[in-house]
Amino acid sequence: MNITDLMSKEAIKIHGHASNKMDAIDQMVSLMYRQGNVSDKEAYKEAVIERENLSTTGMVDGIAIPHARTTAITKAGIAAMTLPEGVDYHSMDGQPTTLIFLIAAPDNGDNVHLQVLSELSTLLMDHDFCEDLKNAGTPEEFLSIIDLAQSAKHETEAVEHPEVLAVTACPTGIAHTYMAAEALEKKAKEMGVSIKVETQGSVGVKNELTQEDIEHAKGVIIAADKNISLNRFNGLPLYSCPVARGIDEPETLIQIILDEQAPVYKGEEVKVENNQEKGWHIPYKHLMNGFSHALPILVVAGFMSVLAFSFTRDTQSQYFQILNVLGNILYLFVLPVLSGYIAMSIADRPALGPGLLCGYIAYSGFSLSWLNDPVTLRTSGFLGAIVGGFLAGYLMLVVERLFKNVPDMFDGIKPVLLYPVLGVLASGIAMTVLNTYLIKCHTIIIDCLYDLPLISVVIIGASLGAMMSIDMGGPINKFAYLFANALVFTKAPNSDVIMAAVMGAGMIPPLAIAFSTLVFKEKWTEEERGTTFKNIIMGLSFVSEGAIPFIKKDQKHVLPACILGSFITGALSAYYKCGVMLPHGGIWVIYLMTNPFKYVIALLAGTIVSGLIITFTHKSEY
Template identity: 35%
Template sequence: MSQMITAELVDLELDLAANSKEAAARSLAERMVALGRVSDLEGFLADVAAREAQMPTGLDGGIGIPHCRSAHVTEPTLAFGRSAAGIDFGAPDGPADLIFLIAAPAGADDAHLTILSSLARQLMDTDFTTALRSVSTAAQAAALIAGEAAEPETPQTPKIPGGSDTPDTPDTPDTPDTPEIQGGSQTPQTPGAPEIQGSSQTSQTSDTAEIQDLTETPTPEARPFRIVAVTSCPTGIAHTYMAAESLEKAGHAEGVEVVVETQGSAGFTRLDPAVIAAADGVVFAHDVPVRDKERFAGKPTVDVGVKAGINRPAQLIAEVREKAARGDITAAGTRPSPVEAAGEPGEGYGTKLRKWLMSGVSYMVPFVAAGGLLIALGFAIGGYKINEAPSVMEHFVWTDATSWAALLFQVGGLAFGFLVPVLAGYIAYGMADRPGLVPGFVGGAIAVTIKAGFLGGLAAGLIAGAVVMAIQKARIPAPLRGIMPVVVIPLVSSALVGFLMFLVIGAPIAKLQSALTSWLNGLSGANAITLGVVLGLMMCFDLGGPLNKVAYTFAVGGLAAGTDGSFKVMAAVMAAGMVPPLAMALATTVRGSLFTRTERENGKAAWVLGASFITEGAIPFAAADPLRVIPSAMAGGAVTGALSMAFGCTLRAPHGGIFVIPLIGNAFLYLLAIAAGTAVSASLVVLLKGLRGQSADPAPAMPEPKVAVAA
């Protein structure tokens, strides 16, 4: 720990430099930059802000812990600031006066993460935080945090600003991923992880003895209530371990045995199955999906965000005890995490619907890319009649290119055939988690059978998710609870979805899909150009976001029809999606003085991203200057979409950018459309930035972003 924090990384008068959480993070981050711990200040602060956007990092008791993993961090680093006036980090009880900025490299090893997690647990100790409020020098604060000096003596423990109800008796930092049983001895500290002064250490007891103690069956009157818990957060450094510490302390105070599985960045050790089997209830305090949560099925479950585990552990323990007393068995993990698809309870239905659909699309895209490109290669090698070739099981000549083309086409066709079932299955998964998969896939397969296509898959997924959610809310007799996830829910939901798809809504959707296909096939003239403009605007509005994915999925869904109109739509969508990153790359090349050094470095990568049809390559530019970049990108995308449709360009592949140019109809005009849109967008960006008079920023260069396959 002493290498992670030094006196130079401590500011005991943070008020003088900051009055907001953004300013506080910047002030502390500048100290890291000065010591060479952070290579790019702006890039690192963007990562901190992105983490903060997922969930506020303020905690009850006057603590703020902004933190993130970042490629701009050269070594694990901790900076500390103290603010007399307090800075708002979103905690329910008010501003924070103790601010810890935790910076972890993208590839931080387990040892460093273990030390940081130990600090996170120690922040739940009021003696530790009280001592930090009383130190007078930066060196004392750094030594206290690093565990190299005894805490200064303090008078009667003052009330922590914000009012913390955490018990005063401190606990020893535990190995983050080793489960503990409250009421017994705690496990020893991780070798190599320094002890922070002021923490009392209890006698050592082996994990085996703890598990044996938990699984033995004492007399009924002596047996305490037992809870198993899982904690996790997006970064897996701070909140994960704070929630675990808070739950364990609350359990000890209530006379309840609590064993926590921390699913953090340093990995996790699964709870012993015997411990889970002996538990009377389950608490999930998580903001990322709980791994292997089916292990906890059939038990009373409280499912909340990780901050609830930190701020109100006693309430969660009381709630799970009440559920157990009522026999209320909740399917494990029915509350989707913020990282999953369903969204937070406070979100509107429109937001949730968008996230459910995006869940299906995200899982569908790999099938689209693999199947569509194999089909396109089959056409390229064997000609447009390759779809009439006999099965390669019946006829295959090793030396015949046509046979190999047929093989590619037929494998791609099978992969592409999963498009609608996967879309439906994972829409249902986004709504109802794993129980939604079976009825979702069944409904998607029915949509293919009745020729309801892409629209049928959307409907099937939403119906399947809704049916499963309704079943999960029903009060189930105790004898059936154990078989609900594997028998009852799949059986009942599949039957209901099949009935609705075959006999109620399937036929109308199939007719609508047929009418849409006919309309696309008959597009010409002004109608085709108008559609190209709309699709181009959608592709460039949010640069890979929901609206972009709607346009892309619409185009991909039409490929299955195999009509000339659907091929034109696919061509327009891919061409427009290539424009934003190519335009930003061109703009940074011709007028580099209008962009920061980081943006110029990103511009080099944007050439490759744009050429590969990865629209997200323009996101760094849009995030820095949305009012100039996004309208410019939309204008170029609209021009390209319109020209592609007007030129009658066609595309049978769903992805690939310039690498599938040989598979494009009217390839020269297609490239001309892309070039025209790129020129329009780049010109507008340069014009708008020039009017503002922006000059280059001497900030260090950001490493080129990794290329991710996305539309």
């Protein structure tokens, strides 16, 4: 559907002025009435106001899209107005509204207004498109800008077979996954290259690559920090790299595919890891594959257990028993899933069973020592599951290599019987022996946390807090987060305090950026100010990556400020003994925390200090 089919130049007002929100609505309704779409002007106005009373239609970046569906509309239509001086439209980011679209839809069962709203909203996500509309000199120019943008969008969507394919994924599947996808798509558009990007995020696979896409593509980019199933890309040039390169170097990655520099993927015969994935990044990728699968289970398990104690302190209560048992059942799966998916990342599906077994051995505490003293069982926790995952994965590779030259007649049973059975035997026996020592190591670590003086807890909270901001989702950040998660899982002493410190510290970078762009608007460009609302939401949700674009522009000043703010928040949170047994949730789970008001103080302190330093040290583009 063409948006301009529902518009006329009579319903467009250029360089308008409105004293307040109601004045703006009056003028927009009059424009719609002038276009001939309204049979009862007052009834339509009431419908628009009624919709506004539900929630404001003032978005961010100076955009408002009021709309209403009523019998007072004779046919669907759109009116528009630009307001150079802006108007207070009660927008989500609190900024003046400078561009308004009013959508009218008849109440006849037709969902045309939803289609238009979706199409228009997609276009308005482009900052340059919005600026062009705001600067239009005539209604005719305004309509022309919309037509050109919509045509370009449809041309992009109409590409039957994209030249370049990509898959993006990060361990938590929240921010890096989609930032890399956006960067690749934006750069491909600038280069005039058609691309299709599949995202494997926390909400599942989106924009999935089809077999037809793969058959006609020049190559595929895998920008991921966890294991991605690659069998479908057999025979296709494939370039694999960390997800951060998808954000930082999209043009380089696309050019590698276009210049035919990527090696052809041939299943097990070719290593997927390219030059950027040598050394530490290979085991890190395997570890993050396990962690990304175990984290959702750990979050829900912790939430169920905390919820049980939140509802009632009576451990004999039926509600407590149900919630607590559900939480404990989920805890049972965390270590096997972690270990199993590490192993699977190393040696594919045959290693999943051995990995699960090693994870359960770590959870249960089964070992040679247990055979001599079956009364005592102590888990080896995350340490055991991680070691068990790598053990199972690499032992499976050894088994596969030993039986590589088995006669072809056994090919059918190798992946479903021979490899799994031998892998389980080798991994199970090895893990049983090794677990004796892993339990001792784990016990020493946990025992060290007993009777820690407050100053030691503060130092741990501050140190892990600073680590959360050093590389924003990179290996240092993930190490600090994984360490806190491991303590929460084992319910070690002070684990709730350390988890709260780590979570609070991870919230600081985007909150500090939002504080600066909100309070010191004159220091930032309009595009940077437009990220304020997004960074507030990301920060409060414990998603640090909203600060990455600002760090990329001025790493020398912004990054140290973020690290210092996270250090302060981690230290204060630990000092105030704020605690939470949930590994995620940000401010939205504050009602489950101990000392929540002091936790807010810790967050504010880190945010303000970091925000002030960023404000007065960053390089302005003005």
